[in-house]
Amino acid sequence: MRYAKKTGYVLALILFLIFTAGPFVWTFILSVTPEHAMFTGDGGLLPETVIWDNYTELFSGGQRGSRFFVSLGNSLKAAGLTLCIGIPVALVSAYVLGRMRFRGRELIRSLLLITMVIPVMATIIPLYRMFAEGELLDSLFWLTLVYISSYLPMAVWLISNYFSTIPGELEEAALIDGCGRVQSFLRLILPLSRPIILSVALIMFLNTWSQFQIPLILASSMETKPMAIVVSEFVTKDSIQYGLVAAAGMLALIPPAVAALVFRRYLVAGMTSGSVKG
Structure with missing residues (x-):
C-alpha cells in the first residue's frame, strides 16, 4: 500500500509538471525552431536544427x-x-x-x-x-x-x-x-x-x-x-x-x-x- 501511494504521488507530480511547465518548455522549443520546420509532419518534439534568430532579432535594435x-x-x-x-x-x-x-x-x-x-x-x-x-x-x-x-x-x-x-x-x-x-x-x-x-x-x-x-x-x-x-x-x-x-x-x-x-x-x-x- 505504501508503494502504491508513492507511485500515485509521483504520477500526480509528473502530471502537474506536464500541465504547468509543459507550455513553457514547448514555447521555448518553438522559439528556437526554424519557421519552416514547425509545419513539417515528420518532425519530432525537438527540432533538428536549433536557431537563435528570433532572439537575435529582438536584441538587434530593429x-x-x-x-x-x-x-x-x-x-x-x-x-x-x-x-x-x-x-x-x-x-x-x-x-x-x-x-x-x-x-x-x-x-x-x-x-x-x-x-x-x-x-x-x-x-x-x-x-x-x-x-x-x-x-x-x-x-x-x-x-x-x-x-x-x-x-x-x-x-x-x-x-x-x-x-x-x-x-x-x-x-x-x-x-x-x-x-x-x-x-x-x-x-x-x-x-x-x-x-x-x-x-x-x-x-x-x-x-x-x-x-x-x-x-x-x-x-x-x-x-x-x-x-x-x-x-x-x-x-x-x-x-x-x-x-x-x-x-x-x-x-x-x-x-x-x-x-x-x-x-x-x-x-x-x-x-x-x-x-x-x-
Whole structure:
C-alpha cells in the first residue's frame, strides 16, 4: 500500500509538471525552431536544427525589437507605479478597517467583497467614456490608477484581515509607552505584517504585468502600450511569426519569474494568513 501511494504521488507530480511547465518548455522549443520546420509532419518534439534568430532579432535594435523593449519598460513602469501608489493606500485603508471600530465598518467590508466579483469588461465601457471626456486616454499614470482601483479591494481585504489578528494588547502597550498611532503602526504593525504585504505586492505586480484587456482599450501609443499588447501585434493578418512571438514570450517571463522566485515563501505565508476572516 505504501508503494502504491508513492507511485500515485509521483504520477500526480509528473502530471502537474506536464500541465504547468509543459507550455513553457514547448514555447521555448518553438522559439528556437526554424519557421519552416514547425509545419513539417515528420518532425519530432525537438527540432533538428536549433536557431537563435528570433532572439537575435529582438536584441538587434530593429523595429520589432525596439517596440518590444519599449513596451517592456512600459510594463515595468506601470508595475512600479502600481506598487508605489497601491500598497500605501491599501495599508492605510486596511489599518482603518482592521484595527479601528466605527459605524459602517462591516458594510464597507461587505462592499469590498462585492467589488471583487465585478468583471473588468462590465466597467471598461464607462471607463473609456470617462477617460475620453476627460482627455485621459493614452496616459500611463491614469492607466495605472485603473489597475490600482481593480486591485485595492482584494489587497485591503487580505491585509485588513491580517491586521485584525494582531493582538490589541500589543498596540495598547505601545500607546501607553508614549508611541502614537502612527509610530505604533510603523514600528509594530508593519514589521509583523511583512509576509502579507509582500505577498499582496507580488500579486499586484504579476497582475499588472499580465494586463491585456484594460490597456487594449485605454492605451493606443507606444508610450503607454504594455508588453502583452505589443507581443500580440506581432501577429498580423498577413503572417504569424510563431518563433518570434514565442521568443518574446520567453523574454517577457523573466521579470515575473524572478519576482515569484524571490518572494515565493512570502506568497504562501501571506495568502494563508490574510485569508483568515477578521
